[in-house]
Amino acid sequence: MSATMRDATLPGDPPGGRKAVVVWSIGVAVYFVAVIFRTSLGVAGLDAADRFHVGASALSTFSILQLLVYAGMQIPVGLLVDRLGTKKVLSIGALLFTVGQLGFAFSPTYGAALASRALLGCGDAMTFISVLRLGTRWFPARRGPMVAQLAGLVGMAGNLVSTLVLARLLHGIGWTPAFAGSALAGAVVLVLTLLFLKDHPEGMEPEPSPHRGAAYVRGQIAAAWREPGTRLGLWVHFTTQFPAMVFLLLWGLPFLVEAQGLSRATAGELLTLVVLSNMVIGLVYGQIVARHHAARLPLALGTVGATALLWAATLAYPGRHAPMWLLLVLCAVLGACGPASMLGFDFARPANPPERQGTASGITNMGGFIASMTTLFAIGVLLDATGDDYTVAFSSVFVLQALGVSQILRLRGRAARRERERLISSRIETVHVPA
Numbered sequence: 001m002s003a004t005m006r007d008a009t010l011p012g013d014p015p016g017g018r019k020a021v022v023v024w025s026i027g028v029a030v031y032f033v034a035v036i037f038r039t040s041l042g043v044a045g046l047d048a049a050d051r052f053h054v055g056a057s058a059l060s061t062f063s064i065l066q067l068l069v070y071a072g073m074q075i076p077v078g079l080l081v082d083r084l085g086t087k088k089v090l091s092i093g094a095l096l097f098t099v100g101q102l103g104f105a106f107s108p109t110y111g112a113a114l115a116s117r118a119l120l121g122c123g124d125a126m127t128f129i130s131v132l133r134l135g136t137r138w139f140p141a142r143r144g145p146m147v148a149q150l151a152g153l154v155g156m157a158g159n160l161v162s163t164l165v166l167a168r169l170l171h172g173i174g175w176t177p178a179f180a181g182s183a184l185a186g187a188v189v190l191v192l193t194l195l196f197l198k199d200h201p202e203g204m205e206p207e208p209s210p211h212r213g214a215a216y217v218r219g220q221i222a223a224a225w226r227e228p229g230t231r232l233g234l235w236v237h238f239t240t241q242f243p244a245m246v247f248l249l250l251w252g253l254p255f256l257v258e259a260q261g262l263s264r265a266t267a268g269e270l271l272t273l274v275v276l277s278n279m280v281i282g283l284v285y286g287q288i289v290a291r292h293h294a295a296r297l298p299l300a301l302g303t304v305g306a307t308a309l310l311w312a313a314t315l316a317y318p319g320r321h322a323p324m325w326l327l328l329v330l331c332a333v334l335g336a337c338g339p340a341s342m343l344g345f346d347f348a349r350p351a352n353p354p355e356r357q358g359t360a361s362g363i364t365n366m367g368g369f370i371a372s373m374t375t376l377f378a379i380g381v382l383l384d385a386t387g388d389d390y391t392v393a394f395s396s397v398f399v400l401q402a403l404g405v406s407q408i409l410r411l412r413g414r415a416a417r418r419e420r421e422r423l424i425s426s427r428i429e430t431v432h433v434p435a
Helices: 003-007 018-043 045-052 056-084 086-106 110-125 128-138 141-173 175-196 213-226 228-259 264-291 293-315 324-334 337-351 354-386 390-394 396-431
Strands: none
Touching (some): 018 056, 018 228, 086 175, 128 354, 141 264, 228 293, 228 337, 228 390, 264 324, 293 396
């Protein structure tokens, strides 16, 4: 642990320890199940197209609507977490995404299935910010980067379950039994949350936040947004997350099967590689940032550059299909997108006081999902417009990456200066705390 990170620890930091791990693990289990449900369409996209008799644009609407609800809920959820606490918000989220997954299993029509995915997205939106808040309440601040990366890693493990387990169930026992059976996991984590989860350690209750109406809410949002670190966090999340999210959530399997001529089994293995790479790189990024805080921006920009390079090489390959070695490298590099997106929270976290952490995290978390939603829509429309030309459709990735990088470069200086000011102020306050 670097001296800078140790010095940033303030009096009254949560102690961590075994109980913190147990409580945090319950919250992460809710997020784990939410990611299974969120990414379940990624392995069922072609089946959904056949089941509901829809084309590429209508198929992408499933994920777009789900992400639209998710992104739109981020600031309200952040405010709810700050106001109501983690346990209540996680419980509501688990209930909603379980009902959504169950509804998707039995949906007889395209419209009913859309409504179920929207409900699922609403519940899913309540999980990750709650888990981040749980980590800040139970673990010391210096553990923040690693705790956040571990949460992201567990989420990717949920993606792995979708890719390996749910895909086999889907093609083994059929649509309704597979989705309805998976909904049981939601019921289990809901019960665990209600029985065992606690918002904070005993004796470390936050000061009550009185309800002050709409003006107070607007003030919280405005104060978080004014911090350059919050905006930088949003754009880092925006620029880094969406290439892998789009690939795993919907378009990866069709791209590998229809554009690259692979079998479903081989395509599934490549999707699994993205998830496994994500889990490994997440641990590496967490360790690097915990020891070298200045590595955040180089890691984020390096990930964007590597992702753009590999997509360009794959799409521009002169043969009919890209070689397997290139697809393997592409999927391995896409695995870095999730861990890089977590770095956005490491810019927003030190920029905001504890009472605004949920709101700031909500703003940050909107970034990647807005980018994913936009790209999902663009790819679907371009595929329909060009007769399934995946090269043209996936080139939309570069447009959003260029926009995000321009904003990151614009904000990085102001965010760094503001963070230094807050750190110096914290050190001064620590020196004047009575022994």
